[in-house]
Amino acid sequence: QVQLVESGGGLVKPGGSLRLSCAASGFTFSGYYMSWIRQAPGKGLEWVSYISASGSYTNSVDSVKGRFTISRDNAKNSLYLQMNSLRAEDTAVYYCAGIMESTTHFHYWGQGTPVTVSS
Amino acid sequence: QSALTQPASVSGSPGQSITISCTGTSSDVGAYDYVSWYQQYPGKAPKLMIYDVTTRPSGVSNRFSGSKSGNTASLTISGLQPEDEADYYCSSYTSSNWVFGGGTKLTVL
Numbered sequence: 001q002v003q004l005v006e007s008g009g010g011l012v013k014p015g016g017s018l019r020l021s022c023a024a025s026g027f028t029f030s031g032y033y034m035s036w037i038r039q040a041p042g043k044g045l046e047w048v049s050y051i052s053a054s055g056s057y058t059n060s061v062d063s064v065k066g067r068f069t070i071s072r073d074n075a076k077n078s079l080y081l082q083m084n085s086l087r088a089e090d091t092a093v094y095y096c097a098g099i100m101e102s103t104t105h106f107h108y109w110g111q112g113t114p115v116t117v118s119s
Numbered sequence: 120q121s122a123l124t125q126p127a128s129v130s131g132s133p134g135q136s137i138t139i140s141c142t143g144t145s146s147d148v149g150a151y152d153y154v155s156w157y158q159q160y161p162g163k164a165p166k167l168m169i170y171d172v173t174t175r176p177s178g179v180s181n182r183f184s185g186s187k188s189g190n191t192a193s194l195t196i197s198g199l200q201p202e203d204e205a206d207y208y209c210s211s212y213t214s215s216n217w218v219f220g221g222g223t224k225l226t227v228l
Contacts, residue, residue: 035217044122045157045165045208047217059215095164104212105155105170112164 002026002108004096009113016086016117022079022096022110030054030074033099035106036081038092038115048094049081053101064090086117123148123209123220130226136197139223141209142190149190153212156185156194158205159222165208169194201227 008020020036036048049060049070058070069082079096094115098108124142131137141148141156148154152172157165167176169185172192182197192211196203204227209220 037219044222045159045210045219047210047219050215050217057215061216103170104151104153104217105167106157106165106210107167107176109164109166 002098004098004108004110006094006096006110006113009094009115011116011118012086013119014087014117017082017084018086018115020081020083020094020096020113020115022081024077024079024098027098027108029077029098031101032108033101034070034072034079035097035099036068036070036079037095037097037106038090039095039112040089040092043092046092050099051079083115086115088117091115091117121218123211123218125207125209125220125223127221128224128226130228131199132228133199133201135199136195137199137225138196139194139207139209139225141192141194141211141220143192143211143218144190147211147213147218148187148192151212152187154185154187154192155210155212156183157208157210159208160205168207196225199227203227 003025005023035050051058051070067085071080093112095112096110097106156169159165172187173185
């Protein structure tokens with residue numbers, strides 16, 4: 001069955017860095033666009049970043065541009081989010097989500113990994 | 120990119136129907152038929168319930184339906200059941216960006 005398993009979250013100080021990973025299985029990873037979506041404690045969902053199926057195109061929400069980098073390794077069926085210059089407002093559960101190619105909805109979701117930015 | 124506007128909460132009794140609205144702008148909800156809806160239980164990952172405004176994924180009950188008029192999309196749940204109590208989020212795609220609504224807590228009385 002389809003699985004997206006995030007890892008790499010944790011506690012980090014403001015200004016620090018973290019690299020999140022998302023391991024995919026049960027579907028043709030290379031045929032899916034992928035995204036990271038976050039949810040701050042007690043708040044709603046916020047789209048963070050997107051990468052095309054080949055990895056050639058990415059886009060991010062303005063608040064993380066220049067600080068977060070999304071990437072993927074189709075040979076390893078893995079998605080990544082490199083997060084630098086972290087701020088308290090980046091504290092959230094980070095979900096990876098799969099978008100079937102040529103569609104625009106988040107079809108598959110992982111269970112999320114929590115990130116806490118605090119001194 | 121501003122969040123889409125949803126009511127913070129709605130409620131209904133078992134067997135009734137409820138509708139959750141999702142208001143955006145002519146640049147997102149009004150511009151594309153790419154509105155999707157997600158159900159989320161506390162502490163769990165969201166689940167896709169409706170995509171492309173009106174389409175239900177395989178396995179989603181036909182009690183869930185979607186529609187759109189102008190800049191406002193809507194999710195209707197008919198024949199409310201206790202297990203429908205959850206948070207619901209709308210989302211709209213626009214030019215490699217996505218925007219979510221603030222979420223609506225559905226209480227089944």
